[in-house]
Amino acid sequence: MKNTINFETCSKCGECADVCPSDIILKSDDGNYFFPEELEYLCVKCCQCMAVCPTNSVKVNGFEYGKDVIDLQHDIPDYQHFVNLLATRRSVRNFKDKEVPDELIQKIIDSLAFMPFGFESGVIQITVVNNRKKLRESLPLFSAFYDKMVDWMANPISHFFMKRAMHPAMYATVKDHLLPIIKSGHYKLESGDDNILRNAPCMLIFHSRLNAPEHLEDCWIATTIAMFSAITLGLGSTIIGLVPPALNKGKGIKEVFAIPEENEVISALILGYPKYKMKKTVNRPKNNINWLK
Numbered sequence: 001m002k003n004t005i006n007f008e009t010c011s012k013c014g015e016c017a018d019v020c021p022s023d024i025i026l027k028s029d030d031g032n033y034f035f036p037e038e039l040e041y042l043c044v045k046c047c048q049c050m051a052v053c054p055t056n057s058v059k060v061n062g063f064e065y066g067k068d069v070i071d072l073q074h075d076i077p078d079y080q081h082f083v084n085l086l087a088t089r090r091s092v093r094n095f096k097d098k099e100v101p102d103e104l105i106q107k108i109i110d111s112l113a114f115m116p117f118g119f120e121s122g123v124i125q126i127t128v129v130n131n132r133k134k135l136r137e138s139l140p141l142f143s144a145f146y147d148k149m150v151d152w153m154a155n156p157i158s159h160f161f162m163k164r165a166m167h168p169a170m171y172a173t174v175k176d177h178l179l180p181i182i183k184s185g186h187y188k189l190e191s192g193d194d195n196i197l198r199n200a201p202c203m204l205i206f207h208s209r210l211n212a213p214e215h216l217e218d219c220w221i222a223t224t225i226a227m228f229s230a231i232t233l234g235l236g237s238t239i240i241g242l243v244p245p246a247l248n249k250g251k252g253i254k255e256v257f258a259i260p261e262e263n264e265v266i267s268a269l270i271l272g273y274p275k276y277k278m279k280k281t282v283n284r285p286k287n288n289i290n291w292l293k
């Protein structure tokens with residue numbers, strides 16, 4: 001199968017050739033737009049050619065009008081409504097004693113179909129743990145992992161190797177932020193408190209094959225979109241940065257969540273119905289913006 005243009009329906013407007021980021025739609029001497037076969041390997045399957053065509057004349061291999069390339073809805077939020085949604089998002093760490101219906105989680109996952117991706121779509125794998133009991137049962141593994149981290153950091157030899165293996169930002173987070181919290185006993189389970197997974201009813205774990213191109217970026221984009229989708233469905237969420245290192249480096253934790261050993265876990269999002277309704281938001285200091293004109 002190849003990419004094709006239907007010459008009979010094509011109005012020769014040239015928009016497909018103009019939008020193609022790979023410049024692989026050419027115009028022949030007789031004015032027809034076509035895909036040269038020898039350039040097809042450069043197609044990134046963005047489907048912008050199909051989306052822009054006013055006569056549905058383009059066919060990208062593997063994509064069909066009506067199924068994969070679908071009509072747009074035009075009732076999108078304006079700027080203020082979008083900002084209102086952003087301002088509504090807060091990390092939710094207290095959940096109602098109410099389970100999340102699978103259908104809502106499916107809706108969150110469906111919304112990810114429209115996200116940008118770095119190289120190829122579908123490199124992300126999402127493990128849905130919609131089971132409060134299972135999450136609760138996994139807590140001792142997380143707690144033990146972080147207890148061990150204190151020992152590793154205290155030992156000059158393992159400390160040296162950890163520092164060498166970690167990204168400088170990760171090392172700083174562990175040393176300056178995480179270690180004092182672990183040492184304070186915050187993640188201990190004896191009190192009955194769960195300061196790791198916050199007694200959430202559900203968790204989404206985003207992971208990927210280690211060698212999948214741009215998977216880290218794609219997982220973070222998906223996590224961010226999932227947070228906002230959740231709000232529109234009446235749910236709250238929090239990114240749990242404690243989860244990926246424990247799954248990636250802790251013995252046997254991936255197995256508990258049926259995550260392939262060779263996969264890298266990038267992010268995790270706990271989900272549930274918020275117990276409290278926030279009456280205010282925080283307008284935080286802006287990032288450091290440098291306008292060059």
Ligand SMILES: Cc1cc2nc3c(=O)[nH]c(=O)nc-3n(C[C@H](O)[C@H](O)[C@H](O)COP(=O)(O)O)c2cc1C
Pocket residue numbers: 089090091092093238239240241242243
């Ligand atoms: C990469 C990342 C990791 C995070 N890890 C945790 C975590 O392990 N536990 C937690 O309670 N919150 C975690 N958070 C949530 C942040 O603490 C929170 O987003 C931040 O304090 C701002 O508060 P807000 O989300 O309520 O606006 C994480 C957020 C990010 C972006």
Ligand code: SF4
Pocket residue numbers: 003019020021022023024025042043044045046047048049050060
């Ligand atoms: S799918 Fe994208 S890259 Fe491929 S021909 Fe169409 S516009 Fe060009």
Ligand code: SF4
Pocket residue numbers: 005006009010011012013014015016017033049052053054055056057058
């Ligand atoms: S966008 Fe459609 S109608 Fe226009 S030149 Fe391309 S195939 Fe033809």
